[in-house]
Amino acid sequence: MADHSMDTFQFVVVGGGIAGVTCVEQLSSDFPSARVALITAASHIKAVTNFKQVFQTLEKFDVEERPSSALQEKFPNVTVIQSAVGGLCADTHTLQTEDGRSVGYDKLCICSGARPKLLTQNQPYVLGVRDTDSVQELQKRLSSAKRIVVVGNGGIALELVFEVGGCEVVWVVKDKAIGNTFFDAGAAHFLIPSLEAQRPARDAVCKRARYTTEEAPDGDLHTFTASGSLRRQGSGPTDTGSALGPDWHEGFLLRGAEQTSQGVRVEYECGVKEIFTSSDHLRPPPESDYGSWPVYVQLTNGKTVGCDFIVSATGVVPNTDAFLPGNDFALAVDGGLRVDEHMMTSEPDVYAAGDVCTAGWEPSPLWQQMRLWTQARQMGWYAGRCMAACVLTQPIELDFCFELFSHITKFFNYKVVILGKFNAQGLGADHELLVRCTKGHEYVKVVLREGKMVGAVLIGETDLEETFENLILNQMDLTPYKDELLNPNIDIEDYFD
Template sequence: MGSEIEKTFKFVIVGGGIAGVTCVEQLSSKFPSEDVALITAGPHIKAVTNYKQVSRTLEEFDVEEKPFSVLQEKFPNLTVIHSAVKSLDTRSHCLETADGRVFGYKKLCICSGARPKLLTQENPYVLGIRDTDSAQEFQKQLSKAKRIVVIGNGGIALELVYEVRGCEVIWAVKDKAIGNTFFDAGAAQFLIPSLEADKAEVAAPCKRQRYTTEKPNPNAAHTFTADEYSRGQKPGGVQPGSALGPDWHRGMELKGAEQVSRRVSVEYQCEVEQILTSEEFLVSSKQTLKPDTGSWPVYVQLTNGKTLGCDFVVSATGVVPNTEPFLHGNNFSLADECGLQVNDHLMTSEPDVYAAGDVCTACWEHSPLWQQMRLWTQARQMGWYAGRCMAADVLSEPIELDFCFELFSHVTKFFNYKVVLLGKFNAQGLGSDHELLVRCTKGQEYIKVVLSRGRMVGAVLIGETDLEETFENLILNQMDLTAYGEELLNPNIDIEDYFD
C-alpha cells in the first residue's frame, strides 16, 4: 500500500449488511469516545427493526434498508466510508479502499457477506437474485415474461416460485423434494398443494382443531421417491441464505405477461447441463428433441434429458463467501466452502481480525444442537457477538460463547405458513441413530420431531402450532421422553402442561 494512512480507527468494520451493522452498533455504543469506522460499498445499510425475542433462542425481526446517515446520526463517534475494499495488509493493520484511500485499524471485523453462485457469469438471460438491485431487475424482466426456469432449492427459490404470478414457472431442483435445505420430503409434500392452489383459494393456515395422521396421498400428482419419513435421512448440502430481507418480495409485484395466476411445475433430481442461446439451440444436435413449439431467447438443457425454452433463467443455487479483496498477501485459514475460519471468539487466523456472518465459517467445536446455516438470524447473532468479543479483547475481559450458539433456531415463512426450525431439524449428522415422529393436518400444520436415544434433538413446525417454546425447552433440557412415545404428538394431550 503506497499511500499514507489517512486515519487510524480503534475499530473498523467492513460490510453494511446485518452482521456488520449489528457489530457497529454494539461497538459504537460500548465505546462512545473511540473512533469506529464502517466501510461499505453501497449507499444503504441493512438495519434490524421490530426485533422480538420470541423465546430463549428464537427471535423474529424485519430487515430494512436505510441510508447510512441513519447510523451516523445515532453514533457521533462513527465514520462511514462509502467505498469497496481493494486490499488488506494484516501486518501493517491497514486497508486500502477502491478510491485509493488508506485507513488503519486496531481491531478489524470482516462482515462482507456472500455473493450468489451463478450458473454462468456471461449470459444476459441468467439472473441471480441476491440484493435489492437484482430483485428489481428480476421484477422488470418478469413483467415481459411468459415462462421462466428457476434453478435451486434454497430459501430464495422457495419464496420466488410461490410469489410469481402471470407466468409459467418451471422449477428444477437437484433433490428428491423441494426445500430440502429447510425440511424433509414429508414437509415438502405438505406444502406442495399451496403451489397448485390460486392465492385467493388458500385460506390462511389456522389453529389445529382435529387430529389426523393423514399421510400424503401416494397417488397425488407429485410423488416423492424418498421414503417420506425415512429414518436416518441425510440432509442435502446446506445452502446459504440471501442478502435480501426475509420478506424481500413484500411490496414488489412479481407478475409476468400472461393472464394465468400461478403455474408451477417441478423437475426433480436434475441439474443444469448447459444453457443455450436460441442460435445455439437451433444448430445443436438436440434439435430433434424440439421441446416446444415457438422460439425462446434461451434454452436450458437439464441432466434428466429435457431441454426447456424460456424467457430467462433464475439462478438461486446458493452463495459463495465474499473473501476476495482480503486474501492477497495475507495468511487466512479458509474452510472448505472458502469462508474465513473463525474460532469461538469469531477471530480469524490473522491477529486482530474478526469475521462474522456469511463470510465466515464457524470452526469451533459446535454444540451438538447447533449448526451454521448462512441465514439472517445467524448474521445478526454473529455480528452482535463479534462486537462483544472485540470489546472484551480490548478491555482484557473473559467472554463465554454466547447462548445463541447452544441451539440452532430459525423462524421464517414459506408459502404463507409460519415455519420454525429447531436443533437438528433434518437429523443433520445423526446418521441412522434417530427416529422421527410426525403429525400432519392437511392445509393446517405439519409437525416433525427428531428423537435420538429418547431425547428430542430437533423439530420442524409448520403452521400456527404454538409448540415452539415447549419443544425448545424439551431440546435444551434433554429430558428422556421414552415414556411418552407416540403420545408426544397427540393433540388431545396438552403437552405444554407437562413441560412448561
C-alpha cells in the same frame, strides 16, 4: 475525491449489512468514545428494528434499509466511509479502499456477506437474487416473461416459485423433494398443494416499511431505492449490495406477462447440463416444449426447456476476494473465512461475521451454521462483544445463541419454525421421527435421538415452539411420553409444565 492520507481507527468494520451494522452498534455502545469506522460499498445500511426475543433462542425482527448517515447520527463516534475495500494488508493493519484511501485499524471485523453462486458467469439470461437491485431487475424481466426456469432448492427458490405469478415456472431441483435445505419429503408433500392452489393476489406495496421508497428520477412511479450497491448488470458476482432478508419479496410484485397464474412444474433430481440460445451452434435434439424461446436449458434428465430467463438460486459464495491477496487467511471448504469461537480469523486482530465467515469451532450438537439473517445478527453482535472483551482483556464464552439452531420464517404463507437438527443432519440412522400432519393446516415433525428431542420442524400455527425449544434445550428423556408427544388432544404445554 481521493484522499491518500492514512486515517486510523480503533475499530474498523467492513460491510453495511446486518452483521456489520450490528457489530458497529455493539462496539459503539461498549466504547462510546472509541473511533469506529464502517466501510461499506453500499450507500444504504441495514438496520434491525422491532427485535423480539421470542423464546430462549428464537428471535424475530424486521429489517430496514437506511441511509448510512443514520448510523453516524445515532453514534457520533462512528465514521461511515462509502467505498468498496480493494485490499487488505493484515501485517500492517491497513485497508485500501477503491476510492484511494488507506484506513488503519487496531481491530478489524470483515462482514462483507456473500454473493449468489451463479450457474454460469456472463450469461445475460441467468439472474441471481441477492439485493434490492437484483430483485428490481428480476421484476423488470418478469413483466414480459411467459416462462422462467428457477434452479435451486433452498429458501430463495422456495419463496420465489411461490411468489411469482402470471408466468409458468419450471423449477429444477437436484433432490427428490422440494425445499430440501429446510424440509424432508414429508414436509415437502405437505407444501406441494400450496403451489398448485391459486395463490392470493399480492399488494404491490410493502405492508411494513422495511425498504425505503423514493421518487423515481423521471418523477414516474415510486420505486424501491437500490441498496446503494455499485450497480452492474444483473446480479453478477461483483455486485456489492447487502443481501435481502425476511419477507424480501413483499415490496415487489413479481408478475409475468400472463393474466393468470400459470403453475409450477417441478423437475426433480436433476440439474442444468447446458444453457444455450438459438444462435449458439450447440443444439441438443428437440424435445416436446422446444418452441421458440430466448434461451434454452438442457437438463441432466434429458429434457430441454425453453424460457425467457433463468433464475439461479443455487447458494452463495462468501465475498472474500478483496481480503485474500497477500494475507494468510484460513478458508473453510465453502470458501468462508474460518473463524474460531471468538469470531477471530487466522490473521491477528481480524474478526469476521455473517455470511462471509464459516464457523470453525466445535459446534454444539444442536447447532449448525446456515447463512441466514438471524445468524448474521447474532454473529455481528457477538463479534463486537469479542473485540471489546479482547481490548478489555476480559474472558468471553461462546454465546448461548450458538447452543441451539433456531429459525422462524414463512414459506408458502405458512409460519415455519425449525429447531436443532431439524433434518436429522449428521445423525445417520441413529434417530427416530415422529410426525403429525393435518393437510392444509399443519405439519409437525420431531427428531428424537436416544429418546431425547434434538430437532423439530413446525409448519403452520402449531403453538408448539416454546415447549419444543425447552424440550430440546433441557434434553429430557421423552421415552415414556413418546406416544403422547404429538397427540393433538393433549395440551403439551400443560403436560410438561
